[in-house]
Structure formats: C-alpha cells, structure tokens
Amino acid sequence: MKRILIVLLSLLWLSGCAAISDRDPVQVTVAGIDTLPGEGLELRMLVKLRVQNPNDVPIEYDGVYIKLDVIDKTLATGVSDQRGVVPRFGEAVISVPLTVSPLRVVFGALETIGSGRMP
Numbered sequence: 001m002k003r004i005l006i007v008l009l010s011l012l013w014l015s016g017c018a019a020i021s022d023r024d025p026v027q028v029t030v031a032g033i034d035t036l037p038g039e040g041l042e043l044r045m046l047v048k049l050r051v052q053n054p055n056d057v058p059i060e061y062d063g064v065y066i067k068l069d070v071i072d073k074t075l076a077t078g079v080s081d082q083r084g085v086v087p088r089f090g091e092a093v094i095s096v097p098l099t100v101s102p103l104r105v106v107f108g109a110l111e112t113i114g115s116g117r118m119p
Contacts, residue, residue: 023055023057024054024055025054026051026052026053026054026055026059026086027051027052027054028049028050028051028052029049029050029052030047030048030049030050031048031049031050031093032047032048033045033046033047033048034046034048036097038099041101041102041103042099042100042101042102043099043100043101043102044097044098044099044100045097045098045100046095046096046097046098047066047078047095047096047097047098048093048094048095049093049094049095049096050091050092050093051086051091051092051093051094052086052090052091053086053087053088053089053090053091054089055088055089056088056089057088058085058086058087058088058090059085059086060083060084060085061082061083061084061085061086061094062083063079063080063081063082063083064078064079064080064082064094064096065077065078065079066078066079066096066098068098073104073111074104075100075104075105076098076099076100076101077098077099078096078097078098078099079096079097080094080095080096080097082094082095082096
C-alpha cells in the first residue's frame with residue numbers, strides 16, 4: 001500500500017504542476033507516515049511528503065489536498081491549510097493528515113470482487 005501511495009501522490013502532485021510550462025516536474029516521495037488518533041472506525045495518519053524542486057524558480061503553495069485512488073475508487077483523502085515555498089533547486093517536507101474510511105475500503109473491495117476487476 002505504501003508503494004501505491006507513493007505513486008499516486010507523485011501523480012497527484014505532478015498533475016497540479018501541469019500548468020507550469022517549460023519546467024521540470026517536481027519529485028514527490030513519502031518521507032514518513034505516522035499514526036494519528038481517529039474517530040470511530042476511521043484510520044488517520046500523518047503523511048510527510050518530501051517535495052524536490054529541480055527548477056530555477058521557487059514553487060509557492062497555499063493549501064494541500066491529497067486523494068488516494070486505488071482501482072478507480074477513492075480510498076483516502078487529506079487536506080492541510082499549510083502555506084509555504086519549495087525553494088529553487090531545493091526541497092521541503094509537507095505534512096498532510098490523511099483519513100481512510102474502513103467502510104469505503106470494504107465497499108470498494110466488495111464492488112471490485114463483484115465486478116471481476118481484480119488487480
């Protein structure tokens with residue numbers, strides 16, 4: 001699951017940077033995952049993303065949104081109101097709380113099994 005998370009977060013970040021022309025894509029890796037207290041059945045974790053900017057201009061951000069899709073189904077989402085800058089030819093670590101609903105996981109698995117679309 002960690003590998004899927006890395007790939008999907010990278011794609012999410014790159015799609016957000018698609019509007020930046022003539023620049024190299026940023027590199028996003030998962031620097032760490034810590035557990036957070038959840039409510040009821042939900043699973044919460046703090047995902048730390050290391051963002052590397054290979055460009056000659058800084059990248060400013062105002063808020064972060066993560067959506068983790070597995071087999072076209074949303075498994076987890078997270079938001080943060082952080083603001084910051086990834087410096088030119090530099091890197092930053094951005095922490096985003098992520099919430100996984102077990103019901104979403106169960107219903108997604110049942111739907112996948114029922115449709116015969118196993119990965």
